[in-house]
Amino acid sequence: MVGIVLISHSDGLAAEAAELARRICGTDVPVAAAGGTDDGGIGTSLDKVAAAIDKVDQGDGVILIPDLGSSVLTARLLEAPGAVVIADVPFVEGAISAAVAAGCGTPLDGVLAAAEEARTIRKM
């Protein structure tokens, strides 16, 4: 299964978004949170993101979903073409779309495409 890493400036936001994705999409989907700095502040930790990638990597690829700013730049430093890719998508909606697709056994490019659909799907 494709792994998903949710990268936020906020530890709480990343953890809760990951929990939401698991509740909606099933606990077997590998979703990990990487939020906040090493000392628990607002920001991004390269080490936390790298550890989260290791945690969810089952050999089928990992998709990184950053919120903004330093989360995006840190994700870009860990990109590995064909193995670790970034989805430029709304944080919560993209996470749910990606988790649904990953839970169905969709390959990496399909999970990325599903996540990116979240950008255009209207709520009303």
Place this chain on the structure above:
Amino acid sequence: MDTRFFVTWMEEITAAVRAARDHLTRLDAAIGDADHGTNLDRGFSAVAEALAARPPATPGGALVLAGSTLIRKVGGASGPLYGTAFREAGKTLGETPEVSTAELAAALEAGLAGVRRLGGAEEGDKTMVDALAPAVRALARAVHEGGTAGEALDAAAAAAEDGAKATIPLQARKGRASYLGPRSIGHEDPGAASTALILDALRTVGSR
């Protein structure tokens, strides 16, 4: 310029960032998230510790260690950006034990290219690129004109300072400040200001 020179440059930046921490944070409070001074202070303090714990053998090694530390320790967007700049510059220097002004110019140019690639900013977007790009150009020009190392570093620092001040009337097109749209006009970009600080530290070390 030997390994000692580059380690001293990093120490000078650490001291300058500490002294300017509140100023940088105030600049960031106006158009960003008010953490630039704190983040850079944390990052460069970690750089000083890393250089003391693992003394580098070459100028390139010093810059790569500084860059890798910034990427891991800053926590804000300036970490990956400055970290990439120093790492790319260090990699460009390779294993050489003594760096000429021309080699330094080429290294900083590689650093600038790395920042552009990662952040996607162009000159005029009101970012650190607005200070770094003119500094790199000024350094290359001074080398081409055959001036002394002191004159070259002086020109680079002056160009960075001018570039940072020139961000004041600009509207931000990248980073957190771009969310403000026209309200970002009238404030100096904190990233450009800290870049000017870093080039000023280089000038200071070069003048000793």
